[in-house]
Amino acid sequence: LSSEEEDSENEDVFRKKYPKPSQVGSGQNLESENLIDETSDIEDLLKEEEDYKEENNYSTETLGDLKWKEELSRKAAEAFLRQQQATPNLLKLIYGTVTEDNEEEGDTQEELGGLFHVSQPDGGCKHKADSLDCSRFFVEAPHDWDLEEVMNSIKDCFVTGKWEDDK
Amino acid sequence: MATQEHCLSYAGCNFLRQRLVLSTLSGRPVKIRKIRSRDDNPGLRDFEASFIRLLDKITNGSRIEINQTGTTLYYQPGLLYGGFVEHDCSVLRSIGYYLESLLCLAPFMKHPLKIVLRGVTNDQVDPSVDVLKATALPLLKQFGIDGESFELKIVRRGMPPGGGGEVVFSCPIRKVLKPIQLTDPGKIKRIRGMAYSVRVSPQMANRIVDSARSILNKFIPDIYIYTDHMKGVNSGKSPGFGLSLVAETTNGTFLSAELASNPQGQGTAVLPEDLGRNCARLLLEEIYRGGCVDSTNQSLALLFMTLGQQDVSKVLLGPLSPYTIEFLRHLKSFFQIMFKIETKPCGEELKGGDKVLMTCVGVGFSSLSKTLK
Numbered sequence: 001l002s003s004e005e006e007d008s009e010n011e012d013v014f015r016k017k018y019p020k021p022s023q024v025g026s027g028q029n030l031e032s033e034n035l036i037d038e039t040s041d042i043e044d045l046l047k048e049e050e051d052y053k054e055e056n057n058y059s060t061e062t063l064g065d066l067k068w069k070e071e072l073s074r075k076a077a078e079a080f081l082r083q084q085q086a087t088p089n090l091l092k093l094i095y096g097t098v099t100e101d102n103e104e105e106g107d108t109q110e111e112l113g114g115l116f117h118v119s120q121p122d123g124g125c126k127h128k129a130d131s132l133d134c135s136r137f138f139v140e141a142p143h144d145w146d147l148e149e150v151m152n153s154i155k156d157c158f159v160t161g162k163w164e165d166d167k
Numbered sequence: 168m169a170t171q172e173h174c175l176s177y178a179g180c181n182f183l184r185q186r187l188v189l190s191t192l193s194g195r196p197v198k199i200r201k202i203r204s205r206d207d208n209p210g211l212r213d214f215e216a217s218f219i220r221l222l223d224k225i226t227n228g229s230r231i232e233i234n235q236t237g238t239t240l241y242y243q244p245g246l247l248y249g250g251f252v253e254h255d256c257s258v259l260r261s262i263g264y265y266l267e268s269l270l271c272l273a274p275f276m277k278h279p280l281k282i283v284l285r286g287v288t289n290d291q292v293d294p295s296v297d298v299l300k301a302t303a304l305p306l307l308k309q310f311g312i313d314g315e316s317f318e319l320k321i322v323r324r325g326m327p328p329g330g331g332g333e334v335v336f337s338c339p340i341r342k343v344l345k346p347i348q349l350t351d352p353g354k355i356k357r358i359r360g361m362a363y364s365v366r367v368s369p370q371m372a373n374r375i376v377d378s379a380r381s382i383l384n385k386f387i388p389d390i391y392i393y394t395d396h397m398k399g400v401n402s403g404k405s406p407g408f409g410l411s412l413v414a415e416t417t418n419g420t421f422l423s424a425e426l427a428s429n430p431q432g433q434g435t436a437v438l439p440e441d442l443g444r445n446c447a448r449l450l451l452e453e454i455y456r457g458g459c460v461d462s463t464n465q466s467l468a469l470l471f472m473t474l475g476q477q478d479v480s481k482v483l484l485g486p487l488s489p490y491t492i493e494f495l496r497h498l499k500s501f502f503q504i505m506f507k508i509e510t511k512p513c514g515e516e517l518k519g520g521d522k523v524l525m526t527c528v529g530v531g532f533s534s535l536s537k538t539l540k
Contacts, residue, residue, distance in 0.1 A: 090508045090523065094487075094495050129179025130203050134292055135267055137462035137488030139452045151385065154454050156517040158387050159354045159417065 174198050174241075175500055182493050183215055184268045185466065187222060187242055189501040191229075191272060192474070192532070196243040203238065210237025214257035214264065221254050221265055225272065225280065249276025249340070256286030258330035263293035266319075266336060270303050271470055273338035274312050275532075281316075281337040288324050288332035289363065289409050289427050294463045296321055296334050297361050297411040302421040303464050309419070310471045311345035312338065324365050324397045327430040329404025342533055344471050346478040349459035350524065353418030358383055358450070360392035360413065362443075366406035369396040371439045375410045378443030383412075383450070405431050410443055412450045422461040424449035455519035456485030466494040473504045475529030483511070484523050502530055 111117060143150045155161045174196035177186055180203055190197040203209050211219075211233065219240075223229050228245030256265050262284045273280045289295040300319045307317070316337050325332025360379065362372040372394035383390050392410070397403075409427035416422075426446040428437045453461060460468045465484055469491065472480035487495075498504050507526040513519060 090487075090510060091505075094492055094508065095499060095505060129181055129201070130206065131181050132292070133181050133183050134264075135463050135466060135488070135490045136292070136294060137456075137465075137486075137490070139449065142448065142452060143455065145382065145448045145451050153517055154386075154451065154457075154519045157355055157454050157457065157519060159356045160387055161354065161517065163354070 174243075176200065179203075180211070180215065182490070182497070184218060184264070185490075185494050185497055187219070187244075188268050188271045189470075189497050190242055191222065191226065191244040191247065192275065193501040194244055195501060196241070198242075199240045201238060202240065211240065212257075212259065214259040217255075217257040218265060218268070221256075221269075224252050224254060225249060225269075225276070225282075227277075247272060247276045249273070249278040249280040252280065252282045254282060254284055256284055256330075258287050258325075258327060261287040261290040261293040261295060261327070262332065262334055263290075263295055263299055266296065266299055266334075267294065267303075267467070269336060270299070270307065270338075270467060273336075274307070274310075274341045274344070275474075276338075276340050279316060279337065279339050281335070283333065283335050285330070285333045286325060287327050287330045288321060288334060288403075289407070289425075290327045290430070291427050294423075295409070295411060295425055295427070296332075297363070298413070298423045298425050298463065301359070301361075301411070301413040302423045302461050303467060305419065305421050306460060306464050306468060307338075307471070309345075309347050309349065310341075310475065311343075312341050314339045323401045323403060324363060324395075325403030326365055326405045326407030326409075326427070328432070331403035331405070344475040344529070344532075346475045346480040346529060347468075347472065347482060348480070349418075349420070349468075349482045351418055352420040352457060352459045352483065353416040355387060355414045355416050355422075355454065357389040357391075358387060358412060358414045360390075360410060361395055362392055362408070362410045363395040363397070364408035365397050365402035367408055369394070371408045372396055374439040375408065375443040375446075378440040379410060379412065379447040382444055382447035386451075407431070408439060408442070410446045412446055414450060414454060418459070420459045420461075422450070422453045422457070423463070424453050453485075457519045458485035458522055459483045462486075462488050462491075465491040469494060469498065469506070469525065469527075472525070472527050473498055473502055473530060474532035477529055477531040479526060479528055481524065481526045484525055486520065487523060504530060 143153075145151060175186075175190070176198045178199070178201040180199070183199065186197050186199065202211055219231055219233075219242075222242075223231060225248060226245040227248040230241075230243040230245070232241040233239070254265070256262050265284060265286075269280070269282065289297065296319065300321070304317065304319060307313075316339050318335070318337050320335045321332075322335060323331065323333040360376075362375040362379075364371040376392045376394060379392060380390055392412070407428045407430065409425065411423065411425035414422045424446055426442050426449065428439075428442060429435065456462060458465075459482055462485060465488060468482055468484075472482065484491075495506060498506075504527055509524045509526075511522040511524055513521050
């Protein structure tokens with residue numbers, strides 16, 4: 001994705017999430033726009049903010065208009081940080097590492113008596129490089145499907161389960 | 168697209184197929200070094216050599232250089248040609264190993280591909296031809312690859328170690344692929360399956376069916392598992408049996424699971440009852456992972472999203488498999504495409520584990536081989 005496309009997409013998301021800016025107030029809009037600049041992970045942030053909006057509606061009734069606006073930016077920033085720590089950033093995990101092969105590992109090898117190389121045992125990375133080329137995703141830690149609660153965890157995937165209201 | 172940029176360099180034999188496939192599609196040459204260089208038996212194996220020969224058959228003008236020990240491979244892709252091809256696959260891997268890559272390449276041939284593949288149809292490692300037929304073909308249809316000639320036919324079954332199976336795959340060509348918006352998998356409306364047995368008692372398949380049903384019936388009543396007992400020349404050279412299960416949702420998503428018996432002379436004998444029950448549990452695992460594409464076909468969906476028109480494509484996936492993660496990295500190096508990746512936590516819903524929403528804009532790929540008519 002080029003950065004332009006991403007920007008426009010972000011704006012789309014923004015508009016969708018805030019169809020009526022007048023309801024929310026201009027202060028919050030400004031704040032969240034600042035945060036867009038700071039981070040690319042806008043979706044999570046907006047989600048968090050929505051949660052907080054509900055809480056704050058409650059305080060609006062009790063404490064007045066200005067009070068909740070003050071708290072908002074700090075809360076949003078904190079929520080964002082918490083979110084960042086809690087969920088690993090998949091984008092970084094996938095694209096962050098160097099995937100092309102790293103050159104010249106031989107340089108670090110020791111020499112014995114100026115004649116023999118010490119062959120280092122394969123590290124984890126090397127092991128992966130020569131392992132089996134297979135697209136199947138094998139289950140490493142299977143659930144116990146005889147347990148009632150495990151069976152219930154996929155109950156709504158079936159037509160026999162609960163349906164959403166809109167269907 | 169065919170600008171001869173510097174060739175990409177990798178180490179190790181893992182992910183060989185996706186590297187060669189992406190190299191062929193992007194036109195960028197690729198060099199793979201240190202293929203099992205520290206192994207007692209270094210270099211490319213028979214099944215990889217067979218895969219390279221297959222690539223050579225379906226392309227025109229590919230240059231392949233392998234050093235004497237087989238530890239270094241240089242591949243300069245030619246143009247995808249297609250036409251009628253026959254190929255004897257190595258029995259070390261199943262036909263699925265070869266077919267997965269053919270599914271990626273077939274829509275972009277100059278002439279529609281019709282290929283006869285011989286070898287092992289079902290084994291314990293690769294996706295079997297039954298599963299690919301039931302899951303990958305409907306997935307390709309979502310991208311607009313469809314028609315009468317789009318077919319995967321299992322003529323003979325062959326189990327390892329002997330093989331002797333045969334399938335015919337034919338695929339029409341497409342100038343452009345449709346972008347997809349698969350964000351809601353819907354609900355599972357039925358489960359279908361195929362219990363096969365070759366060179367063993369036909370009763371094996373029935374025993375598998377009964378045990379698999381005993382688990383799946385707790386979730387949904389609409390289950391039908393076909394039994395397929397091939398005889399004579401159609402049953403290949405080795406005995407064996409197995410089961411593949413596919414769950415179909417209201418929105419046309421297919422989730423699959425499969426198991427096969429141990430090859431003759433390897434490991435202990437597997438009871439068909441155990442195999443049926445374990446396969447049913449694997450299907451439940453796959454449903455728990457969920458998403459709009461099952462875990463074996465994740466990379467196929469992502470590839471066609473990348474190659475689609477210059478439009479936004481979205482797909483909801485279960486957890487990404489290691490193979491898919493590496494594929495995403497390769498897509499970035501070959502096509503400069505990065506996906507937008509958002510995690511969708513499962514929350515309170517009883518719909519299995521966390522999901523991942525993948526979004527990208529296609530590169531507007533049109534096959535080079537078709538412009539040179």
